[in-house]
Amino acid sequence: VLGLARRNLALLSLDGIEKRIRELENDIRKYNKESHKEALKSALTLKGILEEKDYSFSVECFQADALADRLPGIDVDLIMTDLPYGNLTTWSGAYDNDDNSLGFFLDNMLDLLKPTSILTIISEKSQKIEHKxxxxxxxxTTGKRRISFLEKRMCPP
Known part of the structure; x- marks a missing residue:
C-alpha cells in the first residue's frame, strides 16, 4: 500500500510524471487501449500544471488502521483515500463486517484534521459521502468514481 502511495505521489514531480508519460506511451504502442490514451492525456495535463508552478512540499506516508480506536496523534493537512468497492476490496479491521465502516472512518479522521485541512474521498459513483x-x-464524478472534497465542520449541528 505504501509503495503505491509513494508511486502516486511521485507523479507530483516532473521526473515522476515524465516517467509515467513514458510508461503510458509504451502501453499505448503495445495495447492501444482507450484507457491508456485517457491516462496519457491526464498525465500531460498534470505535467503542464507542474511546469507552470514551483511546487515544494514534504510528504509523509504511513500505514494505519483507519477504523482503529486510536490513530497516531498527529495533525494533517490532507487526507486522500480511495474507499473499498467492488468484489476485490473490502474494509478490514475492527469494523470489517459493520455496515457503518464509512461512518467510523469519518469519525476517526476528524481528530486528525486541522481546521484548514481537506479530506478527499474517492468512492463509487453511487456512494454519497455525508457526515455531521x-x-x-x-x-x-469521473467514469465510475465520485471524488468528494470535505472540510471539518467547525460547529457540528
Whole structure:
C-alpha cells in the first residue's frame, strides 16, 4: 500500500510524471487501449500544471488502521483515500463486517484534521459521502468514481 502511495505521489514531480508519460506511451504502442490514451492525456495535463508552478512540499506516508480506536496523534493537512468497492476490496479491521465502516472512518479522521485541512474521498459513483462533522466543499464524478472534497465542520449541528 505504501509503495503505491509513494508511486502516486511521485507523479507530483516532473521526473515522476515524465516517467509515467513514458510508461503510458509504451502501453499505448503495445495495447492501444482507450484507457491508456485517457491516462496519457491526464498525465500531460498534470505535467503542464507542474511546469507552470514551483511546487515544494514534504510528504509523509504511513500505514494505519483507519477504523482503529486510536490513530497516531498527529495533525494533517490532507487526507486522500480511495474507499473499498467492488468484489476485490473490502474494509478490514475492527469494523470489517459493520455496515457503518464509512461512518467510523469519518469519525476517526476528524481528530486528525486541522481546521484548514481537506479530506478527499474517492468512492463509487453511487456512494454519497455525508457526515455531521464535515461540510462538503465540492464533488464531481469521473467514469465510475465520485471524488468528494470535505472540510471539518467547525460547529457540528
Amino acid at each position: 462533522g464535515y461540510n462538503r466543499i465540492k464533488h464531481f
